[in-house]
Amino acid sequence: MTGADLLLLALGAVAVGAGLLVVTTRHLVRAGLYLVVCLAAVAGLYLVLTAELVAWVQVLIYVGAVVVLLLFAVMLTRAPIGASDDLDRPGWPAALVGGGAGLGLAVLLVDAFRWSTVELPEAGTAERLGAIVFGSWVLPFELLSVLLLAALIGAIVLSRPEIGASPEEERR
Amino acid sequence: MIRPVIPYVTAALLFGVGVYGVLRRRNAVLLLMSVELMLNAVNLLLVTSDTTVRAVLPQTGQVFTLFVIVIAAAEVGVGLAIVLHLYRLRASVALDGVPLTDAPPLDGATDATPAGPLGERVGR
Numbered sequence: 001m002t003g004a005d006l007l008l009l010a011l012g013a014v015a016v017g018a019g020l021l022v023v024t025t026r027h028l029v030r031a032g033l034y035l036v037v038c039l040a041a042v043a044g045l046y047l048v049l050t051a052e053l054v055a056w057v058q059v060l061i062y063v064g065a066v067v068v069l070l071l072f073a074v075m076l077t078r079a080p081i082g083a084s085d086d087l088d089r090p091g092w093p094a095a096l097v098g099g100g101a102g103l104g105l106a107v108l109l110v111d112a113f114r115w116s117t118v119e120l121p122e123a124g125t126a127e128r129l130g131a132i133v134f135g136s137w138v139l140p141f142e143l144l145s146v147l148l149l150a151a152l153i154g155a156i157v158l159s160r161p162e163i164g165a166s167p168e169e170e171r172r
Numbered sequence: 173m174i175r176p177v178i179p180y181v182t183a184a185l186l187f188g189v190g191v192y193g194v195l196r197r198r199n200a201v202l203l204l205m206s207v208e209l210m211l212n213a214v215n216l217l218l219v220t221s222d223t224t225v226r227a228v229l230p231q232t233g234q235v236f237t238l239f240v241i242v243i244a245a246a247e248v249g250v251g252l253a254i255v256l257h258l259y260r261l262r263a264s265v266a267l268d269g270v271p272l273t274d275a276p277p278l279d280g281a282t283d284a285t286p287a288g289p290l291g292e293r294v295g296r
Contacts (some may be wrong), residue, residue, distance in 0.1 A: 004174045012182030023193030050236045051219045066248050071202045075253045077259045094195035102188015109180040117173050124234045151246035158253035
């Protein structure tokens with residue numbers, strides 16, 4: 001066990017624990033805040049795994065943008081402050097499927113890698129990743145920009161208030 | 173030097189937690205949060221395999237992780253637009269109350285335009 005292993009263990013425990021709290025808590029807003037903890041722990045895992053740029057992108061986009069959007073949605077849907085009792089469906093099939101998927105995958109991966117070690121590669125700095133993105137993956141990159149534009153326009157179209165309202169409702 | 177089994181198992185457990193949340197939660201916003209957990213598990217798996225496996229193109233896993241993050245941002249934008257639309261139509265975001273086939277019972281809405289899966293009228 002090296003220091004990096006201990007860091008990975010601690011951050012992994014934080015990530016899984018915060019993830020569990022996200023899916024079990026009865027407070028909507030707290031679920032969003034636990035999600036911040038979970039995503040930040042995953043960003044820490046990326047840092048230990050030498051994926052620098054991915055870690056900062058994770059902090060910027062997930063913690064900065066996605067969680068804020070989700071919290072906005074919590075507030076715009078007038079979620080109650082405090083605990084609410086109607087957030088969940090009956091639980092045991094979900095626990096069966098989720099636990100089965102998680103533990104099954106974990107057993108598979110443990111069996112594949114055992115207690116082996118690897119040397120860490122060169123760090124994925126912005127310079128290196130930029131060279132690779134614009135050297136080998138230009139087409140997917142450009143396609144993604146089109147996808148983002150399409151998603152943006154789709155979100156705007158969906159959010160226009162008059163869609164779905166009948167003329168009488170619009171007058172109200 | 174690291175032991176790759178630790179982040180791999182973390183990713184697997186996070187994915188399981190996400191699956192549990194998707195199946196368990198009936199609030200649409202919480203469901204989106206669970207989907208984010210699953211996406212993060214996959215990202216963690218990609219980054220870990222990138223450090224574990226020496227590929228022909230180095231750092232491909234990290235590039236893919238960046239792509240997945242972008243796709244997740246797009247997904248959350250559209251998903252939240254749909255959720256807010258649902259809330260405007262039905263005043264609730266409970267997922268098991270959504271009829272998948274007919275229009276929602278809007279009082280006063282009697283026009284015969286076809287309704288999409290979430291009740292939005294298409295073709296207008």
